[in-house]
Amino acid sequence: MVSPTTMAAVRKSGAVPNSEFLLTAEGVRKEFPGVVALDDVTFRLKRGTVHALMGENGAGKSTLMKILAGIYQPDSGTVQLKGMDIQLKSPLDALENGIAMIHQELNLMSYMTIAENIWIRREPLTRFGFVDHAEMYRRTSALFDRLNISLDPDMTVGELSVANRQMVEIAKAVSYESDVLIMDEPTSALTEREVEHLFRIIRDLRAQGIGIVYITHKMNELFEIADEFSVFRDGKYIGTHASSDVTRDDIIRMMVGREITQMFPKEEVPIGDVVLSVKNLTLDGVFRDVSFDLRAGEILGLAGLVGSGRSNVAETLFGVTPATSGSIEIDGKPVVIDTPGKAIRNRMAFLTEDRKDTGCLLILDILENMQIAVLHDKYVKSGFVQEAQVAADCEEMARKLRVKTPNLSERIENLSGGNQQKVLIGRWMLTNPRILILDEPTRGIDVGAKAEIHRLVCEMARNGVAVLMISSEMPEVLGMSDRVMVMHEGRVTGFLDRAEATQIKVMDLASR
Template identity: 65%
Template sequence: MLNTALKSEPSSLHSEYLLEIDNISKAFPGVIALNKVSFHLRPGTVHALMGENGAGKSTLMKIIAGIQGHDSGSLRVRGEECNFSSPIEAINKGIAMIHQELNLMPFMTVAENIWISREPKNSLGLISHDKLMQKTAELFAKLKINIHPETLVRELSVANRQMVEIAKAVSYNSDVLIMDEPTSALAEKEVEHLFEIINTLRAEGKGIIYITHKMDELFEIADEVSIFRDGQMVGCHPAADLTRDKVIQLMVGREITQMFPKQEVDIGDVVMSVRGLSDGLHFSDVSFDLRAGEILGFAGLVGSGRTNVVETLFGVTPAVAGSISIFGNDVQIHSPHDAMGQGMALLTEDRKETGCFLGLTVQENMQMAVLRDRYTSNGFVKQGELEQVCEEMRDMLAIKTPSLEQIIGNLSGGNQQKALIARWLMTNPRILFLDEPTRGIDVGAKAEIHRLVSALAAKGLAVILISSEMPEVLGMSDRILVMHEGKVTGILDRAEANQVKIMELASG
C-alpha cells in the first residue's frame, strides 16, 4: 500500500461545498432506505462512506448520480438546487460514478466503451477512430494505465476492466467522483496505482466519495468519514479522529470481538485428492489433498490461476490432464451437474455475472440448485417445504429483505451474497468452494460469514477458500496453498504461514 504520507492536503482553492445533501429520505415497499440523511462534500477531499450492507450508502449514491429519485430533502451542487431524473443530468452537473458492479460493453473496444455517445467526429460527422484512439491514449498516459485502446473489453481481466471503469469516470472531468468499492477486484499493486490517481484528482480540487469495506484503505486515503446504519447517518468525523474499533462500533451498533472466529477442530480423512490437474491454459500440474473439517486457503496474485483451478474442479471448464478422486474413488467431472452429484458446491467470484439472476426473487435465486432434484413430486413443486427451508436460511444468514418475494437485484451486494451462500448450503454439500466470499461485504457481515464457514468446517465439511484479502486467508485457513502464474509454489500450515512467506511464494 502507499504510505499515508502520500496523501495530499485538502485543496483550499474553494471554501464552498461541491455537494450538499440535506434531510434526504427514500422509501421502498417495506423498507425505509434513507431517513433524513445529510452529507456534505468539500473540494479537494476524499470523503469515505462506511456502513453495513443495506445501511443506505448505495441508495444515497444512486440518488446523487441520478439513477434514483428521492422522496424528500434537497440536493445542491455548488449551491444550485438539483433534482436529477437521469444519470446524464448528473454527469452534466459534474457528477460521475464508478459502480461496484462493472457496466462495460464486452464486445466493444476499450476506447469505444470510454467515449460511448461522446465519440469525436470528423468533418463528415462520422466517428473519427484516429481521434478516438488518440484521446484514449492521452487519458491512459495521464492515469498511467497500460492497456491498448483497441483491446476488446471481454479480453481484459476483471482488474483491468475496473481500471477502464475508473478511466471512463475520470474522462468526464467531473468535479464529484463517486467510487463504489473500486478496489474489490484489484491486487495490492493496482490499489497503489488507484491511490496515485486519487491523489492527483484531489490535488486538482476534485471531491471524491469513496465507498469501501476495507479498513486499511479508509485510514490510508480518506480525509473525512461518514458512517451509516439502518438508513441513517450516525456520524461524520475527520479520518484522523477515528480508530478501527470506533468505526466498527458505529457501523454495527456493537463491538465485534472476533473478526476471524476460527474453530479448532479435528481434521478428518482425505475427502478430495487432486493430482497433476491442468486446464492447458491458466494452470498446470496442480496437486493437493483436502480433508474433512479443513479450510484450505488459496492465495496468489491476480492471474495466478486460483479461480481457474476451482472452476475446473467444479466442471465449469474442462481439465486436459490430471485426476480427481473423492473419498478414494476416481471421478470424472465434465459439468457442474457432475460436480454437484459428488457433493460439491461453488460460490463464484462474480455474483452479478455468474451468481445472481438479478430479475428473479430472493427465493427463486435461493432454490435454483435444489428445485429439480429435491423439492418436486410428480412434476409439482413442494412449495410449502421449499418456502420453509428458504425462510430458515434467510434467518440463519440474517439476509436483510422485506420478504423472499423481493427481487434480488434490489438487495445490497452483501445480502445478494448471503442469498447465494444459502443456495449452496441448501444442497447439503460435502465439499464447499468459496471464491471471494466476502468481497464487497461489510465487517459485520464478514464476521457472520466467517463464523458460518468455521461452523460448517466443524461439522465436517471440506472447504476451499479463495481470497485476495491476506488477513482473511491467514485468519480462516488450516493450510494455505499459494499459486504463481498457474503453478503451486507452496503449501503452508497455519502455524508457519505469515504475510511475508505468502507474498514470497505468490511472487514466484
C-alpha cells in the same frame, strides 16, 4: 429549485455561488417496497478532498450515491451543488452538471474501442459531419497523458483487464470535466500494484480540486486515501469524522453499532478422513499438476496472486471447465466430474467469485435463487415439487443466515451485496454438501456480514464439511485456514500449516 439545465449553464460560465461544500445532501429519504433505504440522511463533500462512505451492506451508501448520480430520485430532502439546490432527474443530468459515478459493475461496451467508449455521444466531427477518429484518438491520448494511463486508445475494451477497464471508466468520468467523482468499491478486483496506480490518480485528481466520494469496505484504504469519512447504518446517517481522528475499531463500532470481538472465529475441530483427493489435475494452458488432499472438518485456504490459477482450479473441481488430465477421488473412489450436475450429485457445492455474473439470477426472487440447486431431487416426489416444504426450509435458512429482506418474494437484485452472498450460501447449505468450495466468499461485503459468513463457514467445518476457501485477503486466509495451499502461475508452490503460516511466507510462495 434550479433546473439541471440552468445549473449546467451556470457551471460552464464559472459564475457559481460560494459554498464551503461542493456537494451536499440534507434530510434525504428514499423508500423501496417494504424497505426504507435512506431515512433523513446527511452528506457533505468538500472540494479537493477524498470522502469515504462507510457502512454495512444495506446501510444506504449506494442508494445515496445513485441519488447524487441521478439514477434514483429522493422521496424527500434536498441536494445542493456548489450551494445551489438542484434536482437531478437522470444520469445525463448529473454528468452535465459535473457529477460522474464509476460503478462497481463497470459499464463499458466491450466491442468498441477505448476512445469510442470515452467519447460516446460526444464524438468530435469533421466538417462533413462524420466522426473524426483522428481527433478522438488525440483527445484520448491527451487525457491518458494527464492521468498517467498507458493504454492505446484504439484497443477494444474487450481486450482489457478489469484494472485497465477501471482506468478507462475513470478517464471517461474525468473527460466530462467532472467536479465530483463517485467511486463504488473501485479496488474490489485490483492487485496491490494496480491499487497503488489508482491511488496516484486519485491524489492527482484531488490536487486539481475534484471532490471524490469513495465507497469501500476495506479499512486500510480509508486510512491511506481518505481525508474524512461518513458512516451510515440501517439507512441512517451516523456521523462524519476526519480519518486521522479515529481508529479502525472506532469505525467498526460506528458501522455495526456493536463490538465485533472475533472477525475470524476459527475454532479447533477434529479433522477427519480424506474426503477429496486431487492428483496431478491439469487444465492445458491454465494450470498443471495440482495435487492436494482435503479432509472432513478442514478449512484449506487457497492463496496466490491474481492470475495464479486459483479460480480455474475451483471451476475445474466443480466441472465448469473439465480437466485435461489428472484424477479426482471422493472418499477414496475415483470420480469423473465434467459437469456441475455431477459435482452436485457428489455432494459438492461451489460459491463462485462473481455473485452478479455467475451466482445470482438477478431477475428472480430470493426463494427462486435459494431453491434452484435442490429442486432436481430433494424436494421432488412422484414428479411433483413439494413447494410448501421447500418454501418453509428456505424461510428457515434465510432466518438462520439473517438475510435482511421483507420476504422471500423480494427480487434478489434489490438486496445488498452481503445479503445476496448469504442467499447464495443458503442455496448450497440446503444441498447438505460434504465438500464446499468458496471463491472470494467475502469480496465486496461489509465487516459485519464478513464476520457472519466466517461464523457460518466455521459452523459447517464443525459439522464435518470439507472446505476449500479461496481468498485474496491475507488476514482472511491466515485467520480462517487450518492449512494454506499457495499457487503461482498455474502450479502449487507449497503448503503451510496454520501455526507456521505468515503473510511473508505466503507471499514468498506466491511469487516463486
